[in-house]
Amino acid sequence: MAILLALRTRCAALVVAVSMVALVGTAAAQQAPRPTPPIPAAQKVGKSPDPRNLEGVWFTGGYDRTFKQLDRSEPPFNAATRKEWLRHIQAEKDGTPIGDAPTRCYPHGVPRLIASPYPIQIIQTPGLITILHEVGHNIRYVHMNQKLPANVKPSFLGYSVGHWDEDTLVIETTALNTRTRIDEEGIVHSDKLKVTEYIRKIEDGQRLENIIHIEDPGSFIKPWDARRYFNWRPDLHLTEYICEENNRNSPNESGFTTAK
Numbered sequence: 402m403a404i405l406l407a408l409r410t411r412c413a414a415l416v417v418a419v420s421m422v423a424l425v426g427t428a429a430a431q432q433a434p435r436p437t438p439p440i441p442a443a444q445k446v447g448k449s450p451d452p453r454n455l456e457g458v459w460f461t462g463g464y465d466r467t468f469k470q471l472d473r474s475e476p477p478f479n480a481a482t483r484k485e486w487l488r489h490i491q492a493e494k495d496g497t498p499i500g501d502a503p504t505r506c507y508p509h510g511v512p513r514l515i516a517s518p519y520p521i522q523i524i525q526t527p528g529l530i531t532i533l534h535e536v537g538h539n540i541r542y543v544h545m546n547q548k549l550p551a552n553v554k555p556s557f558l559g560y561s562v563g564h565w566d567e568d569t570l571v572i573e574t575t576a577l578n579t580r581t582r583i584d585e586e587g588i589v590h591s592d593k594l595k596v597t598e599y600i601r602k603i604e605d606g607q608r609l610e611n612i613i614h615i616e617d618p619g620s621f622i623k624p625w626d627a628r629r630y631f632n633w634r635p636d637l638h639l640t641e642y643i644c645e646e647n648n649r650n651s652p653n654e655s656g657f658t659t660a661k
Contacts, residue, residue, distance in 0.1 A: 434464050434518035435535070441636055452568035452602050455523045455530075458638060459609055459631035464518040466585040468613075468627045482589060482620040489587025502581045506644035508539050508557035510581025511574050512596050512613045515629050522639055530563060530570070535639045543572050555592060557581055572598040583615070591619025607633050 437460060449456070470476060478486060492499050503509045509517060519535040530543040543563040553560045559577035563570060574596045583590055597614040609631040616624040 440632060453565060456525050458520050458522045458634045460520040460634045460637060461518055462630050462632050465516060468584040468588060470625050471628055476625050477622045479620060479622050485589050486587050502557060503537060510557050511559055511577060513582060513584055514539055515611060520637055520639055533639060535642055537642055537644050549573055549575055568601055570600040590617050593617050593619040
């Protein structure tokens, strides 16, 4: 009986350990990051040589759950934001990461959504660019050649306007609610957050570079920049993503979640 009890204890410990490894940071993702399939050897260059034609499917080159400055240093936090960031990191180390919007199957927010390890599809129509994100079926609408409106009700993905600066698409996003975070690790933001993206084709149209300019005087002592890349993937298509089904990591009433 003692031997059987010991074996059961060891098995239970192993299950817990495996579950903790499976937990993807503070996001407690309902589905694991989509594996990035290798780029075919005969990969075609973007379907259009036009630098302003971004249509098609693009996929992040790798999974980086944190946002750092361009030199990979930590963001220029103010004291309160850095303290909160460290609190999230410690909670994750303790095995009780703090849940956030996508843990509850809400939209990821901007700029966090940009770093999600799933493909995106860009659709361009007159006056509007639509960015479809496979993760959680998040959809961003970029209203072209308009000014940012005043007094927009805050939302998870905010309100975005865009324009072309030569061959660079500039997207400004404001009216972001405070229920989201900057990244998966735990960088919070205030209601003063403004995100400006500078997106351009590079490497003969094979990749997109997105420079992300973050301004939030309520959370940082100065504006700062991060970067993400997307590879052209005409061989892929977006698939169904149902966060609400079998959500194993939904946080409790206190906002904490554990691997299950």
